[in-house]
Amino acid sequence: MSTTNTTVNTALPTYTKKDFESGVDPRWCPGCGDYSIINQVQRALPAVGVKRENIVFISGIGCSSRFPYYMNNYGMHTLHGRAPSFASGLKVSRPELQVWIVTGDGDALAIGGNHFIHAMRRNLDLKMLLFNNRIYGLTKGQVSPTSELGKKTKTTPHGSPDYPFNPPALALGSGATFVARTVDVEGAHMGAVIKAAAEHKGSTLVEIFQNCPVFNDGAYDFLTDKAVKADALLRMEQGKPLLFGKDSKKGIRFNPQSAELEVVTLGEDGVTEKDILVHDAKREDPTIAFMLANLSTRPGFPTPIGVFRDVSLPTCEELTWKLIDGAKAKKPDASLEKLLDGGDTWTIG
Amino acid sequence: MSTQVSVAKHKVEQVETVTIRFVGDSGDGMQLTGTEFTRASALAGNDLATFPDYPAEIRAPAGSLAGVSGYQVNFGSREIHTPGDAPDVLVAMNPAALKTNLADLKPGGMLLVNVGAFTPGNLEKAGYKTNPLEDAALKQSYKIFPVDMNKLTEMALAGSGLSSKEVARCKNYFALGLMYWLYSRPIEAQLESIQRKFAKKPEFAAANAAVFKAGHAYGETSEVFFQRYEVPKSKLAPGTYRSVTGNFATALGFATVARLTGRQVFLGSYPITPATEILQEMSYFKEHGVVTYQAEDEIAGIGSAIGAAFGGALACTTTSGPGLALKTEMMGLAVITELPLVVVNVQRGGPSTGMPTKTEQADLLMALFGRHGEAPMPVIAAQSPADCFWAAIEAMKIATKWMTPVLLLTDGYLGNGSEPFKIPSLDELPKLKVSYQTSPNYADGTQYMPYLRDDKLVRPWAIPGTPGLEHRVGGLEKDSLSGMVSYDGMNHERMVKTRAQKIRNVVEDVPDVETFGAASGDLLLVSWGGTFGAVRGAAEELQARGKAVGHVHLRWLNPLPKNLGEVLKGFKKVFVPEVNDGQLAFYLRGKFPGVDPLQFNRINGKPIKISELVGKVLEVL
Ligand SMILES: Cc1ncc(C[n+]2csc(CCOP(=O)(O)OP(=O)(O)O)c2C)c(N)n1
Ligand code: SF4
Numbered sequence: 001m002s003t004t005n006t007t008v009n010t011a012l013p014t015y016t017k018k019d020f021e022s023g024v025d026p027r028w029c030p031g032c033g034d035y036s037i038i039n040q041v042q043r044a045l046p047a048v049g050v051k052r053e054n055i056v057f058i059s060g061i062g063c064s065s066r067f068p069y070y071m072n073n074y075g076m077h078t079l080h081g082r083a084p085s086f087a088s089g090l091k092v093s094r095p096e097l098q099v100w101i102v103t104g105d106g107d108a109l110a111i112g113g114n115h116f117i118h119a120m121r122r123n124l125d126l127k128m129l130l131f132n133n134r135i136y137g138l139t140k141g142q143v144s145p146t147s148e149l150g151k152k153t154k155t156t157p158h159g160s161p162d163y164p165f166n167p168p169a170l171a172l173g174s175g176a177t178f179v180a181r182t183v184d185v186e187g188a189h190m191g192a193v194i195k196a197a198a199e200h201k202g203s204t205l206v207e208i209f210q211n212c213p214v215f216n217d218g219a220y221d222f223l224t225d226k227a228v229k230a231d232a233l234l235r236m237e238q239g240k241p242l243l244f245g246k247d248s249k250k251g252i253r254f255n256p257q258s259a260e261l262e263v264v265t266l267g268e269d270g271v272t273e274k275d276i277l278v279h280d281a282k283r284e285d286p287t288i289a290f291m292l293a294n295l296s297t298r299p300g301f302p303t304p305i306g307v308f309r310d311v312s313l314p315t316c317e318e319l320t321w322k323l324i325d326g327a328k329a330k331k332p333d334a335s336l337e338k339l340l341d342g343g344d345t346w347t348i349g
Numbered sequence: 350m351s352t353q354v355s356v357a358k359h360k361v362e363q364v365e366t367v368t369i370r371f372v373g374d375s376g377d378g379m380q381l382t383g384t385e386f387t388r389a390s391a392l393a394g395n396d397l398a399t400f401p402d403y404p405a406e407i408r409a410p411a412g413s414l415a416g417v418s419g420y421q422v423n424f425g426s427r428e429i430h431t432p433g434d435a436p437d438v439l440v441a442m443n444p445a446a447l448k449t450n451l452a453d454l455k456p457g458g459m460l461l462v463n464v465g466a467f468t469p470g471n472l473e474k475a476g477y478k479t480n481p482l483e484d485a486a487l488k489q490s491y492k493i494f495p496v497d498m499n500k501l502t503e504m505a506l507a508g509s510g511l512s513s514k515e516v517a518r519c520k521n522y523f524a525l526g527l528m529y530w531l532y533s534r535p536i537e538a539q540l541e542s543i544q545r546k547f548a549k550k551p552e553f554a555a556a557n558a559a560v561f562k563a564g565h566a567y568g569e570t571s572e573v574f575f576q577r578y579e580v581p582k583s584k585l586a587p588g589t590y591r592s593v594t595g596n597f598a599t600a601l602g603f604a605t606v607a608r609l610t611g612r613q614v615f616l617g618s619y620p621i622t623p624a625t626e627i628l629q630e631m632s633y634f635k636e637h638g639v640v641t642y643q644a645e646d647e648i649a650g651i652g653s654a655i656g657a658a659f660g661g662a663l664a665c666t667t668t669s670g671p672g673l674a675l676k677t678e679m680m681g682l683a684v685i686t687e688l689p690l691v692v693v694n695v696q697r698g699g700p701s702t703g704m705p706t707k708t709e710q711a712d713l714l715m716a717l718f719g720r721h722g723e724a725p726m727p728v729i730a731a732q733s734p735a736d737c738f739w740a741a742i743e744a745m746k747i748a749t750k751w752m753t754p755v756l757l758l759t760d761g762y763l764g765n766g767s768e769p770f771k772i773p774s775l776d777e778l779p780k781l782k783v784s785y786q787t788s789p790n791y792a793d794g795t796q797y798m799p800y801l802r803d804d805k806l807v808r809p810w811a812i813p814g815t816p817g818l819e820h821r822v823g824g825l826e827k828d829s830l831s832g833m834v835s836y837d838g839m840n841h842e843r844m845v846k847t848r849a850q851k852i853r854n855v856v857e858d859v860p861d862v863e864t865f866g867a868a869s870g871d872l873l874l875v876s877w878g879g880t881f882g883a884v885r886g887a888a889e890e891l892q893a894r895g896k897a898v899g900h901v902h903l904r905w906l907n908p909l910p911k912n913l914g915e916v917l918k919g920f921k922k923v924f925v926p927e928v929n930d931g932q933l934a935f936y937l938r939g940k941f942p943g944v945d946p947l948q949f950n951r952i953n954g955k956p957i958k959i960s961e962l963v964g965k966v967l968e969v970l
């Protein structure tokens with residue numbers, strides 16, 4: 001019994017960015033970070049090697065969630081917070097499709113918090129792009145689960161008393177096998193991360209810091225302003241020491257005594273490059289990745305961008321279909337007659 | 350092996366129908382005993398219906414009134430519509446069971462009690478000041494058979510090496526053996542069933558078989574019983590049968606759809622009493638093309654199903670009342686995206702978590718109207734456990750044919766109850782064909798318009814993986830052609846009306862109702878869902894008494910059958926019995942001005958009895 005008979009095995013067409021544009025004009029506010037994100041996604045997809053008709057974008061509700069309408073793929077614009085549930089059903093049912101989720105911080109982590117953690121822990125091959133503007137955009141400026149403590153918004157005029165979520169840490173804690181972070185203004189970086197996400201097989205979170213010029217303008221200036229960028233951003237690269245700062249003089253060291261990460265400066269207190277933690281997203285144990293994800297919440301530490309974790313584990317849909325194929329192999333003569341006739345029967349007449 | 354050596358010793362009386370209720374502590378194995386006895390009755394060729402009644406607590410304190418679990422089976426040589434009004438035989442395993450069930454026993458009925466459990470402690474837990482078995486009035490009202498099943502079980506297992514706790518657990522097989530003897534059932538199949546059930550624990554198989562045989566032999570030798578009974582084979586239509594519960598039949602129906610179409614049936618669900626078994630049973634149908642997904646909650650359950658439906662699967666989701674409440678926002682999405690989906694609601698007592706293990710029909714109005722905005726959906730209801738099979742197939746057929754979510758209502762009474770299911774031959778099954786749009790459907794042959802409808806107003810179903818038909822669906826109002834987001838007011842009005850008209854068009858697939866009895870008369874009973882059996886039984890009885898009473902049963906609640914208005918007009922009075930506070934009656938008043946049904950409502954967690962309904966109808970005739 002085939003799942004579908006519509007996927008034809010022909011060579012991949014050579015796509016350009018245009019092939020992924022639906023022709024519908026985006027209606028985000030001028031200057032919204034979402035523009036640069038869609039731009040990077042449309043530029044990355046031609047190189048991903050999946051046919052356009054096999055790509056599906058599923059979103060929830062929020063400014064960011066209008067995304068599927070602007071893409072020339074199959075798409076669903078669903079309900080607030082629920083995108084992972086639709087995506088999960090589709091992916092289990094049709095594992096051959098490449099399924100993306102586009103969501104906002106409120107969508108994914110407030111109303112959708114439960115679906116978020118379960119999508120991550122199941123390791124379904126779902127690629128979630130979380131546009132984090134630390135505010136509710138579509139409902140015009142209320143506090144979100146990623147807003148900073150003390151944040152003043154329309155619903156927190158005296159400052160928010162809630163501690164925020166850190167999405168990569170939450171995803172790692174939930175078992176996500178690919179977790180990354182990037183920034184809307186870092187086009188090249190974002191493109192590379194999106195491509196890596198596309199190539200990963202398993203639950204994928206890409207947090208994208210996104211500026212909302214209307215309701216939370218400058219939320220990421222502390223990272224992205226030219227003047228501070230070098231000291232504030234830590235670019236994680238696979239196999240490379242975690243160095244940052246002007247002239248890459250600062251680094252992250254694992255201190256075995258305190259079991260913590262610390263910032264050190266090359267050449268000070270005898271610190272050399274050998275002391276610096278070498279980034280390895282392939283570690284199956286997520287502990288270091290978790291520590292890195294949490295760096296940004298500690299004063300005096302840089303905010304890491306790049307891939308925190310990238311490990312390969314059998315996916316939920318693979319395991320599901322293995323069970324199904326196993327059941328079919330065990331009962332090769334299963335038929336409608338056998339299905340109906342099973343169990344204790346008796347005959348009358 | 351045969352223990353029926355001296356049949357001649359006891360008089361054997363033939364009876365047409367019998368209702369037996371097994372009651373005991375939750376831990377006494379009454380559900381198993383009832384199911385096994387049901388199986389024996391089915392294999393003996395009787396028609397039957399069952400009613401398991403168990404507490405919501407998994408293990409209430411032993412001996413307590415709250416912990417009583419019961420299983421009633423009505424079997425007979427004539428057609429059986431319900432699990433029976435009042436038991437002819439009550440098998441009570443302890444004082445609490447007696448206390449909570451005695452009132453239901455037929456006057457003069459047979460009361461079989463496990464006196465071994467009538468200890469001072471158990472009597473006290475049941476709130477008895479004195480031993481009720483010594484009550485003279487009780488002895489006068491019923492035929493009492495006190496049997497010390499505890500002791501007899503212990504004796505049968507002396508030297509078995511089992512602990513006293515393990516021994517105690519076998520006593521339900523003593524009761525079962527005794528009932529096998531009383532109703533002249535061959536014991537071989539049961540002994541085989543015990544072997545199968547305890548295949549991994551041979552010492553338990555041996556023990557239960559020994560106790561079962563001891564129970565059987567007790568009937569034969571104890572001189573307590575003067576006669577046995579025999580219920581001849583019923584005159585069910587010729588064919589091969591199996592016994593099914595409604596939940597199993599629903600699962601079987603969906604698996605059949607997978608086989609009939611060669612397509613994937615996808616169930617996304619979350620456990621909830623009394624719907625859980627559908628998910629469990631469907632998980633065993635993998636080799637037939639069924640994919641099950643146990644989601645993190647019911648919202649994700651239906652969400653996963655809608656996602657799978659977008660991908661081309663024949664999708665369904667199963668739940669009960671509170672779960673249906675959670676699914677309402679998603680049902681609206683399925684309505685506006687016009688994707689096929691079956692939502693099964695196995696109704697239970699509400700509101701809120703209400704009485705989860707008790708049955709009710711109180712979600713009708715929610716099924717019809719429980720969505721925000723104008724969001725009509727076809728609603729159908731199964732009428733008996735075996736009918737759940739046909740209803741599941743029909744619901745899926747309608748969903749895919751009309752590109753719409755469909756609500757299928759069953760209830761706890763149907764879901765847990767069982768009856769014989771005549772296994773259909775392949776040509777008795779509906780022809781189901783599911784096809785997807787594979788080419789552009791618009792203008793110059795290059796564009797795909799997801800909301801371009803056919804003459805029945807059905808939109809095409811193009812699924813991911815199909816080149817050239819890439820499109821987006823979602824919850825925002827759709828342009829009536831392209832499906833793109835549209836805030837145009839006139840377009841919205843057009844879409845609301847079109848969606849409503851499409852669901853009205855489904856009436857084309859709704860058969861006219863047939864009146865049981867004459868097409869006109871004094872009173873028409875109108876029922877829907879699980880009360881079918883009781884109402885049909887009442888109609889039969891009233892007609893036998895010469896009353897001009899008809900019965901119409903509604904399988905379709907939306908759209909209603911075309912001829913219903915005419916049929917209602919044929920009778921002087923319309924009478925609607927329901928296990929709710931009058932929801933169908935309310936609906937009919939709105940749909941058919943001038944029709945003001947009389948009502949009979951039972952909301953005590955128990956199915957309607959034929960006798961009480963007959964009494965009510967006689968009062969108003
Ligand atoms: C069930 C439900 N509750 C509330 C809303 C209202 N709502 C729409 S978007 C939104 C918040 C979106 O914030 P975020 O996810 O951060 O996305 P952004 O708009 O910032 O991209 C809310 C509360 C809704 N559409 N549905
Ligand atoms: S409100 Fe903010 S997030 Fe939404 S579109 Fe405008 S700028 Fe972008």
